Amino acid sequence: MTFIAKPRLHHPTLKQNRIGYTRRDYEGKVSTLCAGCGHDSISAALIQAFWELDIEPHKVAKLSGIGCSSKTPDYFLGNSHGFNTVHGRMPSVLTGANLANRDLIYIGVSGDGDSASIGLGQFAHVMRRGVDMAYILENNGVYGLTKGQFSATADAGSRSKRGVENTDSAVDTVGLALLMGASYVARGFSGDKEQLVPLLKAAIAHPGAAFVDVISPCVAFNNHSGSTKSYDYVREHNEAVSRLDFWPSRDAITVSYEEGAVIEVPQHDGSILKLRKLDGAYDPTDKIAALNAIARAAADGEVLTGLLYVDPSADDLHAHLSTVKVPFNRLGEQELCPGSAMLDRINASLR
Amino acid sequence: MKRIEAVNDFVVKFANVNGSGSASANELFAKSFLRMGIPVSPRNIFPSNIQGLPTWYEVRVTEAGWLGRRGGVDLMVAMNPQTWDKDVREIDPGGYLFYDNTKPLPQSKFREDIHVVGMPLTEISNATYTDARERQLFKNIIYVGALAALLGIEPGVIAELIGEQYKGKEKLLKPNLNAFQMGYHYAEETLKDAIGLKAQRAYEVGDRIFIDGNAAAGLGMVYGGATVCAWYPITPSSSVAEAFQRYCARLRVDKESGQNRFAIVQAEDELASIGMVVGAGWNGARAFTATSGPGVSLMTEFIGLAYFAEIPVTIIDVQRGGPSTGMPTRTQQSDVIACAYASHGDTKHVLLFPEDPRECFEHAAAALDLADRLQTPVFVMTDLDIGMNQRLARPFTWDDARRYDRGKVMTEAELEAGKEFGRYLDVDGDGIPFRTYPGTHPTKGGFFTRGTTKDRYARYSEEGPVYVDNVQRLLRKFETAKSLVPQPVLRACGRKTRFGVIYYGSTSPAMDEAYGALEAAGIAVDTLRICAFPFNDAVSDFIAEHEQVFVVEQNRDAQLRTLLMNELNVDPAKLMPVLHYDGTPITARFITAEISERVRVLNVEPLKKGKAA
Ligand SMILES: Cc1ncc(C[n+]2csc(CCOP(=O)(O)OP(=O)(O)O)c2C)c(N)n1
Ligand code: SF4
Ligand SMILES: [Mg+2]
Numbered sequence: 001m002t003f004i005a006k007p008r009l010h011h012p013t014l015k016q017n018r019i020g021y022t023r024r025d026y027e028g029k030v031s032t033l034c035a036g037c038g039h040d041s042i043s044a045a046l047i048q049a050f051w052e053l054d055i056e057p058h059k060v061a062k063l064s065g066i067g068c069s070s071k072t073p074d075y076f077l078g079n080s081h082g083f084n085t086v087h088g089r090m091p092s093v094l095t096g097a098n099l100a101n102r103d104l105i106y107i108g109v110s111g112d113g114d115s116a117s118i119g120l121g122q123f124a125h126v127m128r129r130g131v132d133m134a135y136i137l138e139n140n141g142v143y144g145l146t147k148g149q150f151s152a153t154a155d156a157g158s159r160s161k162r163g164v165e166n167t168d169s170a171v172d173t174v175g176l177a178l179l180m181g182a183s184y185v186a187r188g189f190s191g192d193k194e195q196l197v198p199l200l201k202a203a204i205a206h207p208g209a210a211f212v213d214v215i216s217p218c219v220a221f222n223n224h225s226g227s228t229k230s231y232d233y234v235r236e237h238n239e240a241v242s243r244l245d246f247w248p249s250r251d252a253i254t255v256s257y258e259e260g261a262v263i264e265v266p267q268h269d270g271s272i273l274k275l276r277k278l279d280g281a282y283d284p285t286d287k288i289a290a291l292n293a294i295a296r297a298a299a300d301g302e303v304l305t306g307l308l309y310v311d312p313s314a315d316d317l318h319a320h321l322s323t324v325k326v327p328f329n330r331l332g333e334q335e336l337c338p339g340s341a342m343l344d345r346i347n348a349s350l351r
Numbered sequence: 352m353k354r355i356e357a358v359n360d361f362v363v364k365f366a367n368v369n370g371s372g373s374a375s376a377n378e379l380f381a382k383s384f385l386r387m388g389i390p391v392s393p394r395n396i397f398p399s400n401i402q403g404l405p406t407w408y409e410v411r412v413t414e415a416g417w418l419g420r421r422g423g424v425d426l427m428v429a430m431n432p433q434t435w436d437k438d439v440r441e442i443d444p445g446g447y448l449f450y451d452n453t454k455p456l457p458q459s460k461f462r463e464d465i466h467v468v469g470m471p472l473t474e475i476s477n478a479t480y481t482d483a484r485e486r487q488l489f490k491n492i493i494y495v496g497a498l499a500a501l502l503g504i505e506p507g508v509i510a511e512l513i514g515e516q517y518k519g520k521e522k523l524l525k526p527n528l529n530a531f532q533m534g535y536h537y538a539e540e541t542l543k544d545a546i547g548l549k550a551q552r553a554y555e556v557g558d559r560i561f562i563d564g565n566a567a568a569g570l571g572m573v574y575g576g577a578t579v580c581a582w583y584p585i586t587p588s589s590s591v592a593e594a595f596q597r598y599c600a601r602l603r604v605d606k607e608s609g610q611n612r613f614a615i616v617q618a619e620d621e622l623a624s625i626g627m628v629v630g631a632g633w634n635g636a637r638a639f640t641a642t643s644g645p646g647v648s649l650m651t652e653f654i655g656l657a658y659f660a661e662i663p664v665t666i667i668d669v670q671r672g673g674p675s676t677g678m679p680t681r682t683q684q685s686d687v688i689a690c691a692y693a694s695h696g697d698t699k700h701v702l703l704f705p706e707d708p709r710e711c712f713e714h715a716a717a718a719l720d721l722a723d724r725l726q727t728p729v730f731v732m733t734d735l736d737i738g739m740n741q742r743l744a745r746p747f748t749w750d751d752a753r754r755y756d757r758g759k760v761m762t763e764a765e766l767e768a769g770k771e772f773g774r775y776l777d778v779d780g781d782g783i784p785f786r787t788y789p790g791t792h793p794t795k796g797g798f799f800t801r802g803t804t805k806d807r808y809a810r811y812s813e814e815g816p817v818y819v820d821n822v823q824r825l826l827r828k829f830e831t832a833k834s835l836v837p838q839p840v841l842r843a844c845g846r847k848t849r850f851g852v853i854y855y856g857s858t859s860p861a862m863d864e865a866y867g868a869l870e871a872a873g874i875a876v877d878t879l880r881i882c883a884f885p886f887n888d889a890v891s892d893f894i895a896e897h898e899q900v901f902v903v904e905q906n907r908d909a910q911l912r913t914l915l916m917n918e919l920n921v922d923p924a925k926l927m928p929v930l931h932y933d934g935t936p937i938t939a940r941f942i943t944a945e946i947s948e949r950v951r952v953l954n955v956e957p958l959k960k961g962k963a964a
Binding site: 100325 | 558560561562573575578579602608609610612613614615616618620622623624625628629630631632634635636638653660746747750751753755787788789791793794797798800801802803811
């Protein structure tokens with residue numbers, strides 16, 4: 001089947017962002033996912049986040065693996081280049097792409113099968129390397145595209161639609177990302193856009209490896225009772241650690257906010273993360289505390305959402321490798337080829 | 352007793368223990384001939400281990416300039432008690448055994464038909480040095496000194512080499528020189544004329560350079576403009592990435608900022624290394640990986656993606672003995688089929704076959720151009736024999752007027768001017784479409800890259816005709832590749848002959864020598880060196896022009912022959928395999944004997960048309 005592009009008739013009343021784009025400009029092809037699939041809500045949240053961040057869509061590169069979730073980059077930012085790679089290996093392709101052109105914004109979309117089963121190794125290593133990206137894991141606890149097998153994030157004791165119980169313990173993606181060195185770790189819920197959009201915005205702006213696990217119910221195969229990744233289960237068991245507001249650096253921070261403790265986390269690039277804490281004791285810059293909180297919530301059967309960890313002084317792979325500021329894909333012979341005179345000298349040293 | 356007498360034409364083999372510091376002493380020995388103008392061809396024979404196991408270094412001294420392995424040993428320097436018996440057995444009758452006679456050995460340990468030259472190396476070394484490590488290291492230099500005296504190597508040449516090696520490290524320079532002198536004088540005084548092999552100044556090295564293929568390939572990647580290297584360590588390819596790192600540190604650091612115009616990532620495995628190369632290629636940087644057989648096996652899913660999504664990728668495959676872990680420190684040409692058709696579905700890939708370090712350099716840079724031009728994976732098929740042994744080669748050259756061929760990349764200006772962009776649209780019949788780099792234009796030229804079927808405008812489609820249209824274009828592209836890859840090299844014997852020989856890669860030096868030997872034996876053959884896949888018409892013509900073609904390869908299954916049969920529709924009876932696959936480099940002696948014998952048989956029973964030989 002081929003997809004029909006959506007009509008792009010700009011309604012004059014559509015609201016434009018600071019750089020003159022309407023939300024429509026951030027949309028993509030019509031989704032082919034099941035109606036009600038959590039993944040579509042995440043695409044919508046991403047559209048909102050990019051629009052609010054005033055990012056030119058074509059300055060974003062979208063990479064994904066294979067799965068229903070990994071198809072979604074076709075459904076947002078239609079003018080951006082996207083790359084639907086192979087199952088479980090998006091992180092390496094994103095790493096290479098990022099090395100080739102440091103000026104673009106990289107977003108990686110993956111599923112729980114893609115990241116926690118076949119791609120667990122690459123998932124771990126891309127965090128270790130601190131690749132500057134926003135890695136979105138659309139976590140439904142099943143293999144959607146291959147029709148409902150358990151994934152490695154399915155909780156032990158949860159039941160498949162056919163009633164089979166999962167006895168393997170679950171891969172804790174946020175805990176793992178944190179341990180492996182991700183410098184921004186958050187968890188959201190596809191059904192809570194108000195919380196999700198700021199989490200995505202801050203992840204996109206974060207100058208290092210940012211990971212957002214988004215619980216995203218699969219209405220076809222994992223939204224029944226007995227599932228721990230259904231809409232109902234997550235709504236009942238969700239405990240938010242912090243509400244996040246995100247301001248790009250140029251914004252004056254003149255927003256009034258509700259009562260409660262607020263901390264501001266200035267980032268490397270001057271932007272500011274503002275956290276309205278729901279849980280009085282939670283400090284997301286404390287990695288060990290974050291690991292503790294994640295483990296405790298898991299033990300209590302709670303799904304911890306919100307910004308779990310951020311390292312305000314994070315840097316990235318380019319900094320580690322001390323690469324030049326000019327993107328590699330713009331360097332030519334002049335910058336790269338040492339020339340024949342140098343080659344003569346090298347020849348001389350080999351005699 | 353027979354005594355082998357030879358000037359500038361003999362084989363010396365060193366039997367050492369891995370990790371004993373013999374490698375640099377042996378290299379010093381080999382290089383001293385070069386400085387005397389005598390070509391040498393050394394080869395490492397080493398185990399897959401770091402310390403303690405046997406290792407050999409075979410130096411062929413050859414004024415005639417034959418750089419292949421000769422076979423046979425004229426002088427064995429037996430420094431490893433573990434392999435003594437085997438080493439002694441290997442010496443040609445009338446040859447020489449040089450050994451450390453500090454501890455006496457029973458007569459049964461020797462042979463009647465060889466000349467034994469003993470020297471108390473350990474005793475001399477222990478008398479001079481107290482530190483255990485020094486005793487070991489200088490013992491090696493002492494034997495180099497003794498051999499210099501025995502073989503007539505000019506001591507000044509070795510002193511010069513030691514001087515270069517320890518330039519600025521006075522503390523090491525002096526003791527090394529002393530050890531060398533000690534060995535030299537001892538042998539000069541006590542072992543006069545013990546060996547009938549002699550080195551004599553010649554003028555046959557010319558301006559050639561001495562380098563291993565992996566270092567040459569790494570340098571070729573620097574010159575060719577690679578900026579991203581992702582790799583996972585594996586013998587015998589690791590030194591490609593290491594050389595790239597070394598040359599980049601010297602040649603690619605921005606002088607003002609101190610920042611790097613390169614990125615090297617040691618990935619977690621080969622799936623990740625090829626994935627990074629695919630990502631970088633997709634995004635417009637020149638990228639490569641270096642690996643060996645097991646790595647290629649892991650990479651195949653990505654290779655198929657790069658073929659189908661049309662992404663430039665350069666892979667250096669330094670082949671080793673397979674299958675599986677196989678013989679990791681031995682050489683073979685056994686990945687030909689695996690690379691030519693790597694990945695599931697209908698796929699074919701461009702292969703280049705360098706014959707020596709000079710071509711490793713050239714093919715590395717050429718592969719980057721070809722990958723960009725053809726938007727597809729390109730393999731440089733080298734092997735352990737070329738990759739990990741220093742070899743004499745013509746010096747590297749680079750034309751400063753040369754421009755990188757970035758292929759068909761549509762620019763922002765072209766898009767803005769309204770030029771039609773279809774990612775998989777064949778605009779000029781060569782099967783190669785235009786691509787855009789991500790981020791080129793706000794509203795034009797964006798597309799979604801995928802491994803699934805798509806139409807000419809990169810839109811997902813599973814329609815049969817759309818699929819066929821696309822894969823047919825990929826075939827046209829492969830046709831185009833034929834005229835772009837390095838062309839085969841013909842050597843016509845100048846007489847009418849019904850015999851042809853096809854060979855490739857590291858077989859070259861042995862074949863060159865065998866050609867002379869066959870000619871001397873009155874056997875006339877034309878030869879064709881294949882430098883790349885896909886094969887072009889010159890290859891089909893060559894086969895058509897000969898009644899019988901020998902295909903010389905270093906694998907069991909005659910893989911190139913299979914490829915020739917499959918791609919050129921050649922009658923299998925015409926292609927007669929000549930195969931050497933025990934892990935040692937093929938020799939001229941082997942090729943000469945095999946071809947002579949078959950020619951003899953064929954001449955006795957002349958071929959009937961269409962009948963298999
Ligand atoms: C190498 C390989 N093995 C298996 C598959 C089949 N496959 C496609 S998607 C998928 C699982 C996807 O699950 P997940 O990542 O959770 O995505 P979801 O569909 O649930 O969003 C599998 C096993 C494949 N494409 N490639
Ligand atoms: S199968 Fe599940 S994950 Fe896939 S589109 Fe349908 S609801 Fe979404
Ligand atoms: Mg899933």
